[in-house]
Amino acid sequence: MSLGLKTDLCVIGAGAAGLSIAAVAARLGAKVVLVERAHMGGECLNFGCVPSKALLAASKTAHTVRNAHLFGIDAVPAVDFKRVHAHIRSAIDAIAPHDSVERFEKLGVTLIRGDARFAGPREIVIGDRLIRAHRTVIATGSAPVVPPIPGLDQVHYFTNETIFDNDVLPEHLIILGGGPIGVEIGQAYRRLGAEVTIVEREKAMPRDDQELARPLLQHLVDEGAAIREQANVTAVAPDGQDIRLTIEEAGHTTQLRGSHLLVAAGRSPRTTDLHLEAAGVRFDKNGIVVDKHLMTSTPGIYAAGDVVDGPRFTHVCSYHAGIVIRNALFRIPAKIDYRSLPWVTYTDPELAQIGMTEEAARKEHGEKLRVARIPFSASDRAQTEGATAGTVKIVVHGNGHILGASILGAHAGELAHLWIVAIERKLNLRSIAQMMAPYPTWGELNKMAAAEFSRPLLAHPMTHLLVKALSWLP
Numbered sequence: 001m002s003l004g005l006k007t008d009l010c011v012i013g014a015g016a017a018g019l020s021i022a023a024v025a026a027r028l029g030a031k032v033v034l035v036e037r038a039h040m041g042g043e044c045l046n047f048g049c050v051p052s053k054a055l056l057a058a059s060k061t062a063h064t065v066r067n068a069h070l071f072g073i074d075a076v077p078a079v080d081f082k083r084v085h086a087h088i089r090s091a092i093d094a095i096a097p098h099d100s101v102e103r104f105e106k107l108g109v110t111l112i113r114g115d116a117r118f119a120g121p122r123e124i125v126i127g128d129r130l131i132r133a134h135r136t137v138i139a140t141g142s143a144p145v146v147p148p149i150p151g152l153d154q155v156h157y158f159t160n161e162t163i164f165d166n167d168v169l170p171e172h173l174i175i176l177g178g179g180p181i182g183v184e185i186g187q188a189y190r191r192l193g194a195e196v197t198i199v200e201r202e203k204a205m206p207r208d209d210q211e212l213a214r215p216l217l218q219h220l221v222d223e224g225a226a227i228r229e230q231a232n233v234t235a236v237a238p239d240g241q242d243i244r245l246t247i248e249e250a251g252h253t254t255q256l257r258g259s260h261l262l263v264a265a266g267r268s269p270r271t272t273d274l275h276l277e278a279a280g281v282r283f284d285k286n287g288i289v290v291d292k293h294l295m296t297s298t299p300g301i302y303a304a305g306d307v308v309d310g311p312r313f314t315h316v317c318s319y320h321a322g323i324v325i326r327n328a329l330f331r332i333p334a335k336i337d338y339r340s341l342p343w344v345t346y347t348d349p350e351l352a353q354i355g356m357t358e359e360a361a362r363k364e365h366g367e368k369l370r371v372a373r374i375p376f377s378a379s380d381r382a383q384t385e386g387a388t389a390g391t392v393k394i395v396v397h398g399n400g401h402i403l404g405a406s407i408l409g410a411h412a413g414e415l416a417h418l419w420i421v422a423i424e425r426k427l428n429l430r431s432i433a434q435m436m437a438p439y440p441t442w443g444e445l446n447k448m449a450a451a452e453f454s455r456p457l458l459a460h461p462m463t464h465l466l467v468k469a470l471s472w473l474p
């Protein structure tokens, strides 16, 4: 083993979480070692957000062309899947320099390629190198779960780690799992011309507000995708060139044949190769156990990103990075607070959730809730663009605190921003209802939704009486 390299901070994993932490720490003047065994940029850049959003953009274009007749323009899309794949690659290549070895070395980070494992609470081993770190951050991410279904190992299947390398349009793509991966990729492949069946063991999009998730799923069905829920796959087998699934649904057994299979059945944290026991770091099947400061059971060792039990998103990785930096470098006891946690599923229409769903709010606050909804059809902008599908739904505590917003519709992810600030900064509904919103923008929907709460007061007989009384004044 080569002589120990001493460092202020050792970050294991160069994905969204690890890169954010390493970059900020290096800029702040800390001596940083970053260890990565595979791809710089991790999942988001290579097998996650970036390729999936590029794929969705291509599929939205095909859909727009297909529906151009609605705007008085006739056109027929001709999808060249190899070029769709090239577009995905070019999006990755355009962003890659930001996550590259060169950029991080320029920032002053010492990059080590290889598998990191703990040899003690402050010792990390990579091959024959030993790192002695004052502080360590575990940011090793998560891997796709492959369910133990008999026969699955006998067929070729994709996961998110391989599907974006595919440059052939499948005849029939079966997707195991109706979470955000299944639904985003399902809509994209359907719009690009594949037959698509999503097979979900329980209910699809379970974490989202079902009042809005259901119309989204119906939208996919209207576009020709099949979604089978409460469907238990009991066996998988090759069938000539195809793949055959045996499915049990409501006591019936059926067979489903497809040309390709994508497994999108959840994630498992990458904890196994790290020798966490050597450092005394506790973990379970959901991830590394951390406190509110993202500190593990061993002082000085933090964990961030997907490897931690909890929401798994790139923006959560950046948020974790801020918490770790403040705790590990500045000794400021910053704590995790997910009250305004947002997430967006980038289907068309998009589905955004900010803070609590109505169901979660009812569990916590009982019946002391007020809920307002505004349909996208109320927006003049939505009418001009022919994008009237969707709803903005706001959930407020009886005391006026905004608890959550659920948005289904065009640009839902952009509309979400206002509600994140509103929940975080405890803005009141009046400040949103009374803002001067430019006309005609999508953002007016937020103002309209906030104004919905004052409707009963405006329509109240006492208000009418007051207006009458005031009109008698000189």
Ligand SMILES: Cc1cc2nc3c(=O)[nH]c(=O)nc-3n(C[C@H](O)[C@H](O)[C@H](O)COP(=O)(O)OP(=O)(O)OC[C@H]3O[C@@H](n4cnc5c(N)ncnc54)[C@H](O)[C@@H]3O)c2cc1C
Residues within 6 Å of the ligand: 012, 013, 014, 015, 016, 017, 018, 035, 036, 037, 038, 039, 040, 041, 042, 043, 044, 045, 047, 048, 049, 050, 052, 053, 114, 115, 116, 117, 139, 140, 141, 142, 160, 181, 270, 273, 274, 304, 305, 306, 307, 312, 313, 314, 315, 316, 317, 346
């Ligand atoms: C298809 C798909 C679409 C997604 N879309 C979105 C989206 O639109 N928006 C969003 O917010 N999130 C999205 N996500 C989730 C997002 O990709 C993840 O939350 C995020 O990438 C996790 O980052 P991370 O840094 O925690 O882990 P990773 O990016 O997985 O990085 C961990 C790194 O650690 C390395 N590593 C692991 N073990 C070791 C070791 N022992 N030694 C050295 N290196 C090691 C790995 O090689 C990896 O590079 C999507 C995910 C998928 C799969």
Ligand SMILES: NC(=O)c1ccc[n+]([C@@H]2O[C@H](COP(=O)([O-])OP(=O)(O)OC[C@H]3O[C@@H](n4cnc5c(N)ncnc54)[C@H](O)[C@@H]3O)[C@@H](O)[C@H]2O)c1
Residues within 6 Å of the ligand: 147, 176, 177, 178, 179, 180, 181, 182, 184, 199, 200, 201, 202, 203, 204, 205, 206, 231, 232, 233, 264, 265, 266, 267, 311, 312, 313, 343, 344, 345, 346
């Ligand atoms: N737009 C986004 O932000 C975005 C997009 C994609 C993924 N992601 C992130 O990536 C993570 C992984 O996404 P995901 O969709 O794989 O996971 P998920 O855990 O959200 O959903 C997996 C789904 O698969 C189902 N499932 C599990 N085993 C099954 C089986 N044997 N047969 C049929 N269905 C089965 C589950 O019931 C669940 O509904 C998510 O946690 C999410 O945070 C985010």
